Amino acid sequence: MGKAEDERRFLAEQPMLLPDKPKTADDKPHYLGHRERLRERFASAGHSALPDYELLELLLFRLIPRTDTKPIAKALLARFGTLAEVLGAPVSLLQEVKGIGPTVALDLKVIAAVTHRSLRSEVTGRESLSSWQQLLDYCRAAMAFEAREQFRILFLDKKNMLIADEVQQTGTVDHTPVYPREVMKRALELSATAIILVHNHPSGDPTPSRADIEMTKEIIEAGKRLGVAVHDHIVIGKRGHASMKGLLLI
Structure with a gap:
């Protein structure tokens, strides 16, 4: 068997590599449509239409813009129990949840502080x-x-x-x-x-x-x-x- 024939056989046995499919507008991350639907539900029906993990997920959209936040929201609730406990958790413990870095943990504490101040305003200046x-x-x-x-x-x-x-x-x-x-x-x-x-x-x-x-x-x-x-x-x-x-x- 000649060298030329060996090369032809070798090339014939290689898998055919297809060119990459050009990306289109439809090739968006799967969670983007879910985010939009969640926002629409909140806008039309309010927070009572969403379970706790979806409300937390909606909050995390802004804090973690390019990630599917549903698993993170569920992980936070699994770790701490309730929305109040998530917001009340120390920064160090929040960061133990996969997907929560120091910036997001601090942002959650800022939100907790705003909630606290809002509740205090309800009792200040009242009997x-x-x-x-x-x-x-x-x-x-x-x-x-x-x-x-x-x-x-x-x-x-x-x-x-x-x-x-x-x-x-x-x-x-x-x-x-x-x-x-x-x-x-x-x-x-x-x-x-x-x-x-x-x-x-x-x-x-x-x-x-x-x-x-x-x-x-x-x-x-x-x-x-x-x-x-x-x-x-x-x-x-x-x-x-x-x-x-x-x-x-x-």
Whole structure:
């Protein structure tokens, strides 16, 4: 067999390479049509028409423009549980989800901050006891998903209008040191006549502990001597809240 014949046989056995098909306008990523349909559903029917993962997906469209965000949205909810917990998660944990980099994680925290400020505006300048649900919504957004305990004080004037909202102490995962003298000192500085105490339980269970109850009673007694009423002490958890006054603990 000659060399020329060997070359012809070799060439005949090679697979035929077809030229690349020219790209057209129809060769768009598959998720673009889905994005448009999702936007149309939101525009026509509002957020109630979308499950949580699709609402989160819609948000991620802007943050991650050239990626299919459905798997990322589902992964975030699988990791953290709810939309509120996604927005409440620390930047470091958000970045552990595939597809979430430092920029997107920070953007999610900005959105959480806007939500927090919006809820605070609902209670600022209003009579706090008559807008109780808005107050609870605000406290839950601010504290429910914190990794450490926070002790927050809402300072009220004689009309029960919110004067100030301050985190006085931040502690560990299960304890925050609280000093009744410091609580009353700050109330007098702000000319507050009443306060609402709020703290969170990172464990998720809002049931007040014996220490919580005893500390609250000490603050109530200190307030009586100075003319500062303690309207309630609310414990915030991932699974809800507990009102010490509502539970007849104070």
